[in-house]
Amino acid sequence: MFTSERLFALGQYVLPQHRLSRLMGSITRCRNTVFKDAMIRSFIKLYGVDMEQALDPDPAAYGCFNEFFTRALKPETRPIAPAPDAVICPADGTVSRIGAITEGRIIQAKGKNFSVTDLLGGHAQNAKLFANGRFATIYLSPRDYHRLHMPLSGTLREMTHVPGKLFSVNAATTANVSNLFARNERVITLFDTEAGPMALVLVGAIFVASIETVWHGIVTPPTGATLRTWHYPENPPVLSRGQEMGRFNMGSTVIVLFGDNVVEWEESLTADSIVCMGQSLGRLTRQTAQSSDRLQRRG
Known part of the structure; x- marks a missing residue:
């Protein structure tokens, strides 16, 4: 039908x-x-x-x-969650899906999922960093604030632009187009954080004229047929928790990835939850928080 x-x-x-x-x-x-x-x-x-x-x-x-x-907001309208172990929401929007990565796959919609390897442009080694980890997919509607911010402080390891389709990323399309987020054009950013590797995947969509980051500027367009990767071995960008990291020039979706047993999502967040940048998306696990405290004391 x-x-x-x-x-x-x-x-x-x-x-x-x-x-x-x-x-x-x-x-x-x-x-x-x-x-x-x-x-x-x-x-x-x-x-x-x-x-x-x-x-x-x-x-x-x-x-x-x-x-x-892509207007800036008054800082007081988006306060950053004060708890030191809070993983903050990177964007205003609606939670599309949130949960665990199971057997290397992420839930897209009811009856649909896709592989982390495909999402990360076929990079199997990077996908292993998030085996049995956690993911959160946040959809930004046209009315939402369209700047993206860091869930945790991090040091940029690499950025990859993956060319692809530009399907809409609204609920109707995610429910009907298989492997949507692994098919659409996207910019993948990989950071080292106190919780280990963290990926922020900025997914393009139809009418999204460009995606940009604060350290690079506009990444796309131009759009070609070849995957491009930038590495940052020397003087890598270091961004603090809550700092702007990029923006969508027109609306789209951001996917956050963490590794195994390093974060726990807020139990109140489910599919269709409305979220704001700066609120707590989850917490570092006790083990991760304790390791972070030890490292800070040594520093």
Whole structure:
């Protein structure tokens, strides 16, 4: 039976996904005052955006729609969880799925899962770092804050851009397109933290004009057919817990990965939970926290 959600997902197979996303990128960067102001005000009204949370609450102050879309917020609107063992949520959004990595696979939706190896661009050695670990998938809707922040303090080990499709990442598509997050274009960042390896996977989607990080700038576009990896053996970027690490120029999904027995997710968080950047997504396990304390005392 073809439901409306199924038809919506199937229709995306024939769309010129990258061409549409490039077009959206041009539109959202248009600096014509009349056009961009009308677009911003229409968006605020359509999605009920609370501009009082924005660092600059004046819609006309933004040079283009994309500057508004990736706007900074007042720090007090997104307080960082104070507990020293808290793993903070990296983004505003909705929890798509959260839980354990089982036999090297992550739940995407009911009856659908995908492999960590595929998600990480086929890098089997990196996938082993997260064997029997934990994952959290957070979907950012158009109305959400679109800057991404560090769940824990970390030192960047490597970054990989994986070219791919640009399916929508909303609930209807994740329920109907197999291996969605391992098929879409994405930027994989791998950090060393007090909890061991941590990956933040920034997943692209249709109309996501670009993905950028604070240390590199815009990673995509350009989009090619070849996987690209950057290593940071000398003077690697070091980011603190809660610090901005990147942003989506239009909305998408971020997936957080940790290794085995290093974090425990908050029991209250389930699929469809609404989350805000800075709140506690989970806690370091007692063993991990104790090891971290010993290392800090030695330092």
